[in-house]
Amino acid sequence: MTVPASDPQRRPPKTRTRPRLTVVRAMNRRGIRLLHVADLLIVYGLLFAITAVMIQVRPGFNAASHLSRYVWSYGIVAIIHLAVFSFGGLYDRERRLVVPPSASRLITLVWLASLMIGVTSWLLGEFLIPRSVLLAYAIVGPVGLWITRAVSRRLRERNAGPARVLLIGSAEACLRAAEHLGQTTAVVVAGQVRGTDDLEQRVDRYAATGVLLLDGTGLSDLYADALSRLELRGVETLQLVRPHDSLLGLRTVGEIGGMPVVSLSAHILTGSQQRLKRWMDVIVLVLTAPLTIPLMIFTGVLVAVRAGGPLLFVQHRVGRDGAPFRMLKFRTMRRDAERFSGPVQATTDDPRIIRGLGWLRSTRLDELPQLINVLAGQMTIVGPRPERPEEMAEYERLIPGYRRRHQIEPGITGLAQVYGHYHTHPEFKLGHDLQYLANWSPFLDIQIMLRTAWVILARRL
Numbered sequence: 001m002t003v004p005a006s007d008p009q010r011r012p013p014k015t016r017t018r019p020r021l022t023v024v025r026a027m028n029r030r031g032i033r034l035l036h037v038a039d040l041l042i043v044y045g046l047l048f049a050i051t052a053v054m055i056q057v058r059p060g061f062n063a064a065s066h067l068s069r070y071v072w073s074y075g076i077v078a079i080i081h082l083a084v085f086s087f088g089g090l091y092d093r094e095r096r097l098v099v100p101p102s103a104s105r106l107i108t109l110v111w112l113a114s115l116m117i118g119v120t121s122w123l124l125g126e127f128l129i130p131r132s133v134l135l136a137y138a139i140v141g142p143v144g145l146w147i148t149r150a151v152s153r154r155l156r157e158r159n160a161g162p163a164r165v166l167l168i169g170s171a172e173a174c175l176r177a178a179e180h181l182g183q184t185t186a187v188v189v190a191g192q193v194r195g196t197d198d199l200e201q202r203v204d205r206y207a208a209t210g211v212l213l214l215d216g217t218g219l220s221d222l223y224a225d226a227l228s229r230l231e232l233r234g235v236e237t238l239q240l241v242r243p244h245d246s247l248l249g250l251r252t253v254g255e256i257g258g259m260p261v262v263s264l265s266a267h268i269l270t271g272s273q274q275r276l277k278r279w280m281d282v283i284v285l286v287l288t289a290p291l292t293i294p295l296m297i298f299t300g301v302l303v304a305v306r307a308g309g310p311l312l313f314v315q316h317r318v319g320r321d322g323a324p325f326r327m328l329k330f331r332t333m334r335r336d337a338e339r340f341s342g343p344v345q346a347t348t349d350d351p352r353i354i355r356g357l358g359w360l361r362s363t364r365l366d367e368l369p370q371l372i373n374v375l376a377g378q379m380t381i382v383g384p385r386p387e388r389p390e391e392m393a394e395y396e397r398l399i400p401g402y403r404r405r406h407q408i409e410p411g412i413t414g415l416a417q418v419y420g421h422y423h424t425h426p427e428f429k430l431g432h433d434l435q436y437l438a439n440w441s442p443f444l445d446i447q448i449m450l451r452t453a454w455v456i457l458a459r460r461l
Contacts, residue, residue: 042144043078050136073128084113089272096163097210098254106142114138164190169214180257196221210236228266237264296368307354317386320409325378328369332357382445383411384433405433413452
């Protein structure tokens with residue numbers, strides 16, 4: 001069952017696989033999976049099946065005369081459900097080793113989509129779907145979607161074979177873990193190594209699809225970059241939970257081969273989370289435009305009167321994945337502010353600030369042009385603040401894992417800005433930024449936006 005550590009070049013035997021259909025490959029290139037099609041058919045089919053049952057069991061049900069209209073209206077309902085499922089993360093890459101429970105998420109998303117359809121129909125004054133059908137679907141819909149996911153997992157396991165786990169730890173710990181994993185057919189041991197040195201190369205060597213850490217000594221080696229790269233490649237990393245780890249108050253403990261484990265994650269936002277965050281930015285920009293556009297015009301006129309041209313100060317900053325971009329601000333300093341000093345951070349009473357414009361910096365009104373960066377997709381409203389390239393290089397040298405804050409677009413405001421201060425040490429700001437990535441949710445973004453507004457009004461930023 002196990003692969004000896006002395007045979008590092010051993011790989012799983014090659015199996016013949018059927019060539020994928022051209023249509024399926026074309027769909028995958030466009031981000032469309034067979035699971036999308038299956039869900040669409042399930043939702044559409046369930047709506048008509050429930051309607052047919054209602055016609056039989058309820059004599060006064062008058063949907064029979066409107067079946068031709070429901071052909072297209074049910075299609076709209078099914079597409080709305082698919083959009084909600086996509087933003088809700090149902091089509092993100094699913095873990096193989098420790099699969100999180102999906103029943104509660106399915107129920108929540110089906111009910112959310114049904115509520116959206118009901119509210120939309122009420123606002124339009126015409127229901128896309130009979131209310132009794134919508135209510136019945138909210139009950140049976142999650143069951144049908146759960147079945148499609150169960151079938152999808154079975155097909156994936158049959159095509160890809162069992163998950164291959166690389167054990168990392170002492171010989172005794174690896175032997176004990178291998179004995180437990182031998183009790184399940186869904187997982188095989190790909191190999192056993194003592195430490196995390198050259199882990200990514202060893203994952204390739206053993207053709208492993210997962211890594212199980214049997215002690216905590218290798219976490220510091222994985223923290224900076226290795227874990228992020230493994231996660232992007234779809235390699236799961238697990239940590240065995242030992243009795244004294246209960247002191248950490250772990251709440252999401254899974255199981256593999258009877259062993260308690262936790263999934264380690266670099267907290268890279270999934271595709272659905274990134275799409276949801278982008279749509280939130282666009283919605284906030286549209287809703288606040290009646291306030292921000294006049295405010296930008298007023299601030300621009302004020303800067304023109306006090307400072308003259310140019311109105312905007314363009315500065316190179318580090319964006320997502322380290323890519324540079326040109327960040328916009330209203331100019332509040334002299335044109336030659338960095339001619340002799342070079343790039344330096346501003347101080348509280350910086351003499352380079354033009355008289356009468358210091359309050360723009362304290363209230364952050366000089367940051368308003370960055371809404372244009374948000375509209376262009378270079379920044380987000382809430383996220384880690386962008387750094388200058390020269391400062392970024394120094395921080396990366398001094399603080400391990402600093403580049404992890406660039407897993408999303410930089411933000412106009414962030415957790416470090418509302419809970420830290422202007423001169424808070426970069427390492428402590430990094431702690432805030434990584435906590436933001438680990439706990440991201442739409443509600444956290446809204447909370448930070450509201451707190452930012454309060455801090456600006458109190459002129460404490």
